[in-house]
Amino acid sequence: MASLFRPLNLPSQTRALSRSTAVASHQIHDPDDPKQVALYKLYRPERVTPAKRGIELLKTPRLNKGMAFSIYERQYLGIHGLLPPAFMTEEQQAYRIMTKLRQQPDNLAKYIQLDGLQDRNEKLFYRVLCDNIKELMPIVYTPTVGLACQKFGFIYRNPKGLYITINDNSISKIYQILSNWPSTDVKAIVVTDGERILGLGDLGAYGIGIPVGKLALYVALAGMQPDWCLPVLIDVGTDNQELLNDPFYTGLRRKRVRGAEYDSLLDNFMKACTKRFGQNCLIQFEDFGNQNAYRLLDRYKEKYCMFNDDIQGTASVVVAGLLACTRVTKKKLSQEKIVFLGAGGAATGVAEMCVRQMQSEGLTEEEACQRIYMLDIDGLITKSRSAHLSDRHNKFAKDLPDTKNLLEVVKTVQPGALIGASTVTGAFSEEIIKEMCSINPRPIIFALSNPTSKAECTAEQAYTISNGAVLFASGSPFDNVTINGKLYKPGQGNNAFVFPGVALGAVLFKVSHIDNSLFLLAARKVAESVSEKSLNEYSRIYPRLKDIREISIKIAVEVAKHCYANGTATLYPEPEDKELFIRHQVYDVEYEDLINRTYSWPAKDSMHGFPVPVIRRNSMDDE
Ligand SMILES: NC(=O)c1ccc[n+]([C@@H]2O[C@H](COP(=O)([O-])OP(=O)(O)OC[C@H]3O[C@@H](n4cnc5c(N)ncnc54)[C@H](O)[C@@H]3O)[C@@H](O)[C@H]2O)c1
Numbered sequence: 061m062a063s064l065f066r067p068l069n070l071p072s073q074t075r076a077l078s079r080s081t082a083v084a085s086h087q088i089h090d091p092d093d094p095k096q097v098a099l100y101k102l103y104r105p106e107r108v109t110p111a112k113r114g115i116e117l118l119k120t121p122r123l124n125k126g127m128a129f130s131i132y133e134r135q136y137l138g139i140h141g142l143l144p145p146a147f148m149t150e151e152q153q154a155y156r157i158m159t160k161l162r163q164q165p166d167n168l169a170k171y172i173q174l175d176g177l178q179d180r181n182e183k184l185f186y187r188v189l190c191d192n193i194k195e196l197m198p199i200v201y202t203p204t205v206g207l208a209c210q211k212f213g214f215i216y217r218n219p220k221g222l223y224i225t226i227n228d229n230s231i232s233k234i235y236q237i238l239s240n241w242p243s244t245d246v247k248a249i250v251v252t253d254g255e256r257i258l259g260l261g262d263l264g265a266y267g268i269g270i271p272v273g274k275l276a277l278y279v280a281l282a283g284m285q286p287d288w289c290l291p292v293l294i295d296v297g298t299d300n301q302e303l304l305n306d307p308f309y310t311g312l313r314r315k316r317v318r319g320a321e322y323d324s325l326l327d328n329f330m331k332a333c334t335k336r337f338g339q340n341c342l343i344q345f346e347d348f349g350n351q352n353a354y355r356l357l358d359r360y361k362e363k364y365c366m367f368n369d370d371i372q373g374t375a376s377v378v379v380a381g382l383l384a385c386t387r388v389t390k391k392k393l394s395q396e397k398i399v400f401l402g403a404g405g406a407a408t409g410v411a412e413m414c415v416r417q418m419q420s421e422g423l424t425e426e427e428a429c430q431r432i433y434m435l436d437i438d439g440l441i442t443k444s445r446s447a448h449l450s451d452r453h454n455k456f457a458k459d460l461p462d463t464k465n466l467l468e469v470v471k472t473v474q475p476g477a478l479i480g481a482s483t484v485t486g487a488f489s490e491e492i493i494k495e496m497c498s499i500n501p502r503p504i505i506f507a508l509s510n511p512t513s514k515a516e517c518t519a520e521q522a523y524t525i526s527n528g529a530v531l532f533a534s535g536s537p538f539d540n541v542t543i544n545g546k547l548y549k550p551g552q553g554n555n556a557f558v559f560p561g562v563a564l565g566a567v568l569f570k571v572s573h574i575d576n577s578l579f580l581l582a583a584r585k586v587a588e589s590v591s592e593k594s595l596n597e598y599s600r601i602y603p604r605l606k607d608i609r610e611i612s613i614k615i616a617v618e619v620a621k622h623c624y625a626n627g628t629a630t631l632y633p634e635p636e637d638k639e640l641f642i643r644h645q646v647y648d649v650e651y652e653d654l655i656n657r658t659y660s661w662p663a664k665d666s667m668h669g670f671p672v673p674v675i676r677r678n679s680m681d682d683e
């Protein structure tokens with residue numbers, strides 16, 4: 061790394077610098093001099109591509125390159141002298157950012173630094189994020205994003221998404237707000253109403269950090285173009301009294317609106333989004349409360365290109381982990397019994413997808429449901445509770461005595477897998493983990509609740525108590541654990557393995573609506589991406605985070621194949637080589653030359669030997 065940080069201004073040190081120093085001495089004075097023309101051809105641009113110039117360009121994060129602007133760019137684009145005279149490569153800038161970041165006192169300070177970088181220089185932000193995904197994902201995503209949401213009013217600097225409130229409840233008003241967004245090319249929206257932010261509960265308008273973080277992963281983990289992405293916070297108030305009393309609170313100071321008025325806002329939002337950005341605009345629902353998550357999914361899934369990540373993305377990633385475990389346990393999923401602590405959107409989504417997987421292995425739906433046991437805040441889902449339960453839960457109801465005691469349930473059921481999506485910190489006690497070990501040589505224990513502070517157990521607890529036997533995964537990252545000299549690398553069972561790839565496929569192939577089977581296909585792709593080394597050497601049942609970009613492309617190819625087969629892909633002509641088609645469109649974290657360097661003769665009214673820049677409009681300019 062240190063080699064990147066050589067002294068600046070040495071002409072030989074980088075491609076950009078050598079180009080820059082050369083041009084200074086190669087202006088055209090005599091158009092008949094072939095030597096000058098040849099040099100000009102080498103170094104001179106024909107036209108300038110960005111829509112902005114001067115100080116405005118430096119203040120446009122999508123275009124800004126800071127000290128990496130070359131001498132040509134500085135001169136053509138009216139920023140010469142506005143920057144320090146030295147030049148830096150993108151690598152040097154990235155090195156500087158990471159050095160500073162590693163000196164920050166805590167993760168929130170790191171979040172604030174990266175947030176500021178995204179505000180100033182978007183490409184450098186993604187460059188740094190992509191190059192250091194394992195180190196930085198816990199900052200821009202769980203767990204730090206949770207803390208950032210809790211402190212959002214205090215750390216707030218610049219807006220990064222749209223706010224639509226209950227006071228904007230008409231299609232035309234929402235359309236107007238969507239039109240205020242600078243990109244006209246939006247293809248994917250992540251929306252929350254802030255009611256269930258990770259396991260932290262109702263954070264109201266502070267929840268905007270979640271769509272921002274999810275979309276940062278769209279770019280970093282799937283190569284989606286940043287200007288296709290729009291984070292949205294729907295503000296219908298908050299029932300969190302602490303926030304209502306918080307002087308820094310950024311949202312509406314009122315209790316949550318529910319019922320028909322809430323539904324009409326959501327309906328208008330969906331209509332306005334598709335009116336503004338087209339029927340195929342993807343809308344990912346994120347961190348909605350229990351009473352709305354499934355309801356809205358059922359309401360919109362046939363009509364719009366949408367999915368609920370907490371239900372479907374989570375289902376996919378957890379089934380992927382379970383399938384990877386079957387390679388160790390040598391038992392099919394349909395041979396396992398599974399106990400869920402939590403029966404909300406996440407757990408129920410996972411349970412339903414387990415049923416589908418078990419059906420594909422030969423069980424009937426009823427047989428599959430029989431193998432799944434769920435507990436919610438009121439205890440085990442039993443037949444005696446059925447009058448108060450939805451159909452979704454009733455199919456898992458058991459003819460067993462009511463109990464809230466998880467240990468008792470584990471003893472009775474003798475499951476192979478225990479999955480937590482309950483938000484209950486430490487719910488998987490030592491006794492419970494030991495009980496799982498007494499039942500299974502390789503017990504499967506997933507502590508999915510986020511952020512880290514809500515996990516049902518830590519990686520260290522799971523590995524230590526089970527003496528390394530456990531097949532463990534968690535929603536938020538944990539450090540590696542060493543027991544008796546053996547290294548265990550816990551995998552991250554997080555929907556981030558799935559939603560970027562599904563979204564990439566949906567967007568690129570203009571999918572009209574998202575069929576639930578896509579998530580099962582994605583689960584199988586993630587599971588098969590787990591290497592033998594990972595499973596056998598480290599007991600890690602998920603791929604490495606740095607592999608997600610490639611996995612996203614594989615998932616997007618699967619999405620394309622499936623959606624052309626069922627008629628939901630509407631991009632025609634159908635690309636023959638889908639992978640190549642995807643690879644051609646993914647975001648590049650290398651700076652682009654903002655000046656097209658094809659040679660043409662300078663315009664007559666060239667300034668100081670440089671052609672007058674021709675400004676091409678781009679989508680940022682269309683508003
Ligand atoms: N790892 C991932 O990718 C991922 C994905 C989605 C959700 N999650 C996490 O899972 C958790 C739940 O998410 P959700 O969308 O299902 O939320 P939810 O609000 O829909 O459901 C929470 C469930 O937990 C149950 N519960 C609460 N207290 C309990 C207790 N003491 N004992 C037993 N059950 C209890 C509730 O009754 C409810 O069924 C959150 O922490 C969330 O961050 C993780």
Ligand SMILES: O=C(O)C[C@H](O)C(=O)O
Pocket residue numbers: 201202257258259347369370509510535554555
């Ligand atoms: O955001 C995450 O890290 C996963 C999941 O969507 C959650 O809500 O916890």
Ligand SMILES: [Mg+2]
Pocket residue numbers: 258346347369370
């Ligand atoms: Mg979520």
